[in-house]
Amino acid sequence: MARSTFLLQFQEPCDDMTSDPASGGGAGDPVFETITRSRETNDQHASDMAFLGASLASSTWDDPASGMGTMETKARETTDQNRADDALSFSTATATREADDADPSQRSYRTFSW
């Protein structure tokens, strides 16, 4: 099947065994849940980031459609920018939208990281 990027051509079905008890694993199976590949373990980076900058409460990080690191500067993004500051151990002096937009280089670096 034609894919939209070169890498995506190599995707294959995820035989996560959840619907195949005979395979000896699946959700709830301790071995399965501690190996390096499952929905559960896909959250490694997200979990690291979730802690930062009041984002433990955020539910946006596990939504692929949320698009980590948008360049948009709409008002709703401001809170995310503060989280990004924290993630990179930058100054947290971005309490206002104006300050947030004042340094485009900082913003682009955040985009790179998120």
Place this chain on the structure above:
Amino acid sequence: MLLIITKSRDVTADYLCGRLAEHAIEFRRLDTDGCLERISLSYSNSTPVLRYKTEEWAAGDFTHVWFRRPLPLTLGIEMEDAERAHTLAEWSEALEGFLGHIPLEAWMNHPSLNVRASHKMEQLSRAARFGLAVPPTIVSQDADRVRSFFWDECDGRMIVKPLASGYLERQSPSDDTVIYASRVSESDLNDLGLVSRCPTLFQREVAKQMEVRLCVVDDRVAAAGMVADEAGVQVLDIRRPNVRDVKYVEVVPPPEVESALLGLVRSYGLRFAAVDMAVADDGRWVFFEINPNGQWAWLDISGGFDVARLFVQSFSRS
């Protein structure tokens, strides 16, 4: 006292908590997806206090923090969505304000350090600086460059793998897909035009005897060799399919590899890392990547190792 920040359903946390209890190591486990009804926080005179039932904890009481993949906070109160989000943000800030008083060195690992250590390209550059062997690697959007890499630098043995995550979640879990480290064939080169759409990582394939997951915990290293052959040849990606048919073997990294690895992990400020390497056919140890919050418990549960012992030793230190 050890503080464990995790979630209610985490097999690795459950497993290590059991081991810690066996060794009478005191800990408090904070499951972020269900703790708010049980804890309270306050701050005065520059001192935050975390309360749980009748207990009171100052940040300084926690000499170790194990950050084990927590989930976002949840709140069991009827609220309108925006107000719930706001309240959870306030809760998070309060909790993180408390945790922010705990020095970075106490964390295994602080998430900011995990993030810093999670960029694959940078990991490869840094590993090479520390003297570890790394496979020839390019990231490119240029089809001609990739083609010349395939023929001139890889002798037609090239793999492609994700830079970030190989797991694609869809609305239904049954539709999820995964991208392993995959061999690129000559016929795949016909589609190289697609690389212009996204930077893509290509690497010379390493002919290997086995893969090795090395768990670095403070100044100790546990190495688990994993052998899975297919017609006498080690498979390209040990995770396919779900690490079934893998034989585990004890291996000891050469002293210079262990030393370089410890230096590499320390350079990120990490106290823990799960590092993927391979023993190549020629005996060289080749570095692939660091997973700063990577999985390890399956090595104990399924492979007969005792990585947990290293955590027990580290968390025993005052």
